[in-house]
Amino acid sequence: MNQLLEISFSSLASSIHSWLSSAIANATILNVVEMAIAGVCLLVFLVPLCFVLGYMERKVAAFMQLRLGPNRVGPKGTLQIVADTVKLIFKEGLTPNASDKFLFNLAPIIVVVVSMLVMAPIAFAKNFQLWDLNIGVLYVTSISSIAVIGILMAGWSSYNKYSLLGAMRSGAQIVSYELSVGLSIISIVIMTGSLKISDIVMSQADGWWIFKGHLPIFISFVIFVIASTAEINRAPFDLSEAEQELTGGFHTEYSGMKFAMFLLAEYINLFVVSAMAATLFLGGWMPFHIGHWEAFNHIMDFIPSSLWFLGKTFAIIFIIMQFRWTFPRLRVDQLLNLEWKYLLPISMVNIILVTIMAIMGWYL
Amino acid sequence: MDLFEAIFWFLTAMAIGSALGVILSRNPINSVLFLIATFFAISGHYILMNAQFLAIVNIIVYAGAIMVLFLFVIMLMNLNADVEPQKSRLVQFAGIISGGILFLLILAALRDMKAAGVIEKTATDIGLMKNLGKTLFQNYVFPFEISSVLFLSAMIGAMVIGKKETLVIDKN
Numbered sequence: 266m267n268q269l270l271e272i273s274f275s276s277l278a279s280s281i282h283s284w285l286s287s288a289i290a291n292a293t294i295l296n297v298v299e300m301a302i303a304g305v306c307l308l309v310f311l312v313p314l315c316f317v318l319g320y321m322e323r324k325v326a327a328f329m330q331l332r333l334g335p336n337r338v339g340p341k342g343t344l345q346i347v348a349d350t351v352k353l354i355f356k357e358g359l360t361p362n363a364s365d366k367f368l369f370n371l372a373p374i375i376v377v378v379v380s381m382l383v384m385a386p387i388a389f390a391k392n393f394q395l396w397d398l399n400i401g402v403l404y405v406t407s408i409s410s411i412a413v414i415g416i417l418m419a420g421w422s423s424y425n426k427y428s429l430l431g432a433m434r435s436g437a438q439i440v441s442y443e444l445s446v447g448l449s450i451i452s453i454v455i456m457t458g459s460l461k462i463s464d465i466v467m468s469q470a471d472g473w474w475i476f477k478g479h480l481p482i483f484i485s486f487v488i489f490v491i492a493s494t495a496e497i498n499r500a501p502f503d504l505s506e507a508e509q510e511l512t513g514g515f516h517t518e519y520s521g522m523k524f525a526m527f528l529l530a531e532y533i534n535l536f537v538v539s540a541m542a543a544t545l546f547l548g549g550w551m552p553f554h555i556g557h558w559e560a561f562n563h564i565m566d567f568i569p570s571s572l573w574f575l576g577k578t579f580a581i582i583f584i585i586m587q588f589r590w591t592f593p594r595l596r597v598d599q600l601l602n603l604e605w606k607y608l609l610p611i612s613m614v615n616i617i618l619v620t621i622m623a624i625m626g627w628y629l
Numbered sequence: 630m631d632l633f634e635a636i637f638w639f640l641t642a643m644a645i646g647s648a649l650g651v652i653l654s655r656n657p658i659n660s661v662l663f664l665i666a667t668f669f670a671i672s673g674h675y676i677l678m679n680a681q682f683l684a685i686v687n688i689i690v691y692a693g694a695i696m697v698l699f700l701f702v703i704m705l706m707n708l709n710a711d712v713e714p715q716k717s718r719l720v721q722f723a724g725i726i727s728g729g730i731l732f733l734l735i736l737a738a739l740r741d742m743k744a745a746g747v748i749e750k751t752a753t754d755i756g757l758m759k760n761l762g763k764t765l766f767q768n769y770v771f772p773f774e775i776s777s778v779l780f781l782s783a784m785i786g787a788m789v790i791g792k793k794e795t796l797v798i799d800k801n
Contacts, residue, residue, distance in 0.1 A: 293632045368662070400681050400758055407685045410693035414665060417700050421658060429704065436697060460758060 274571060275392035303395055307384060315532040319346040322586055329590035350525065358521035365422040372419035373519065373526035379412045380533040386462050387540050388549050390571035394463065401462035402450050405541060406443070409496070412534070413439045416498075416505070419527075420515040431514025434597060435498055435505030441604045442502075445492035448612040449485035452619040453545045456482070456628065466549035473548035477628050481618040486546045488612050493542070494585055495600070497534040501592040504600060535582060543577035550574040637677060644670035657703045661696055668692045682758040 282299065289295045320335070320343060327334025335342030360366055386401040388394045398404060413436050420432020454460055456478060457468045468474075474482050495502035506514030516527045543549060550570035554562045595603065622628055647670065650663035668691045675684035716724075754760060765773050 293635075296632055365656075365658075368658075398681055400685050403682070403685045403689075407689040407693060410689060413697055414662075414692070414700070417697070417704065418662070421700075421704050433701070433704070436701060440694070440697060 273393075273569070274390040278393060307381065307395070311381065311384075311529075311533060314536060315529055316346045316350075318532040318535060318582065319349070319528075321582070325583065325586040326590055329587060353521055353525040356521035358523050359518070361424060361518050363424040364518065365424070368418050368422035369518075370523070372415050372422060373523045373530075375415035375418065376412055376530040377526045377533070379408060379415060380530045380537065382408050383537045384533070387537070388462050388466055388544060389574055390550050390569070393571070397461060397463050400460045402454060402460045402465070402541075402545070405537070406447055406450060409534070409537070410439070410443055412530070416515050419519070423515070423518040425518055427511045427513070428515050428517045431505045431507075431511045431517070435515060438498070438502065438504065438600060439496055441601060442492045442495040442608075445488050445604060445608040445612050446496055448609075448616055449489040449492070450541075450545060452478075452482060452485040452612075452616055455616070455619050455623050462544060462549075466544060466551060469548040469551050472554070473546065473551065475546045478619075479622070479628065481615050481622060482546065484615050485612065485619070486542070488608055488615070489542055489546070490581070490585065492604070492608060493538040494588060495604070497531065497538055499531070499535065499585065500589040501594050502600060503594065504597060507594060535585065536578065539578045539581035539585065540574070542581050543574065547577045547581075548573075549577075633677065636673070640670045640673040640677070643667075644674070658700070661699045661703060664699075665692045665696050668696070679754060679757070682761055 281302070285298060286295055289298060323342075323345070324334045326332075335345035338344045338348045360369055383405050385396045386394065386398060386404055388397075416435045416439075417432045420428040420430075420435075423429075453465060453474060456474060457465045459465065459468075471477070475486055498505050504514075505511075506516065508514075511517070516524055519527060550573050552562075552565040552568060552570070552573050554565060644667055647663045647666035651660045651667065654660050654663060668687060672684040672687045672692075675681070675687060755764075
């Protein structure tokens with residue numbers, strides 16, 4: 266029984282590693298094989314994840330609008346998203362004649378690859394991480410800022426004025442909201458004193474930052490959620506694909522699997538952003554503890570760390586999905602005003618408060 | 630050839646190839662995209678030297694921010710291969726001569742260099758964030774602050790220029 270309880274993702278990974286290193290002598294081939302295994306695992310995780318998120322989005326939308334949602338294909342409509350995927354696979358992938366063909370086909374690949382690269386430093390469970398590099402948080406912000414290049418590429422190469430307008434809006438939006446995301450991440454970095462994801466999670470062993478960081482950290486949590494919703498172009502900030510004015514924005518000309526890749530990237534980004542919010546503010550895989558109440562803490566420790574991580578992540582995804590059906594879409598000037606006149610000044614003042622708190626040790 | 634060396638040569642070929650692509654492609658958009666690829670290759674080199682912070686800052690500042698602005702400007706002005714101005718023969722001739730002289734200079738400077746093998750510098754940790762921050766804020770704090778003041782003045786200058794233009798439009 267004891268042995269069964271000790272099975273975890275980290276022990277699984279280390280036993281696979283020791284088995285492989287006994288089987289393969291050459292270090293280079295061992296590295297390549299392990300990277301390939303990690304990549305396949307990531308893909309095997311991501312595709313069902315996108316199915317779940319797609320189904321969840323429809324059901325949450327239906328729940329918010331007092332509808333039933335998908336309920337025909339499969340039990341409770343769970344296979345609806347599979348049917349949609351099959352439809353998209355069999356659709357013709359058109360490439361417009363006047364477009365820049367190479368860039369047009371490259372853009373969806375770049376968008377998907379970038380969103381998958383960001384998964385690398387995320388801690389899925391205790392001691393279970395693809396790459397725990399010592400600038401983890403900075404890596405996430407920098408790589409996710411590359412996505413805008415893919416979007417601009419898609420918009421420009423389509424040779425369509427709506428696509429170009431959508432890409433421009435998206436670019437302006439991502440570049441400006443990146444600042445607030447960065448500043449709210451910095452507030453956690455100041456408290457932790459490290460950019461490493463594992464250090465940030467470990468620093469929350471005696472209480473998540475959202476609880477022990479008091480009001481300033483709560484403010485930066487709210488700013489992080491708002492600004493990253495804008496950064497991944499989700500409603501109410503989906504001006505880049507505002508269908509009433511731009512007929513689909515930067516992906517107007519895309520169809521079939523190329524369009525599906527943009528959809529895939531959107532869901533992966535949603536997961537990554539929520540996972541980052543859970544890691545930075547809600548303790549990542551750390552279980553919920555109350556002070557020195559040992560009995561309660563032991564029961565919480567019994568729940569696996571991967572379930573804690575996924576639970577927190579999906580809670581934030583649920584909140585972000587509810588935004589979509591709660592707030593109307595912003596106008597462009599309102600969007601930029603919100604960032605430059607409200608979120609950015611608030612987060613700058615907030616940084617000063619957080620710094621004072623960190624220096625004086627006014628937390629916990 | 631181990632993995633390190635293989636990655637090194639791949640990144641080197643990518644950096645030089647895409648740098649050539651920047652100057653050889655007719656379309657300005659392709660040039661910018663090649664430049665982004667070059668920055669990624671150089672960031673890869675930084676990571677090989679265990680300078681992760683520099684690598685990421687290189688991506689954030691150049692590939693993420695400056696190149697996006699470049700793309701914006703080029704897309705808004707709608708520059709294509711067709712509208713690219715054709716230089717006169719005289720200018721082309723002058724360009725060839727000055728470029729050739731520069732090439733000769735580089736060749737003369739590198740004449741005595743010996744071809745060294747790939748040196749693995751993974752053991753150093755000077756490029757890590759902690760050491761870099763300590764170096765910047767202890768040994769080089771004065772130049773660091775001066776350069777940040779320079780950036781601040783440039784930003785304020787840009788704002789002042791932007792403000793003036795809107796005022797002129799209002800009067801009209």
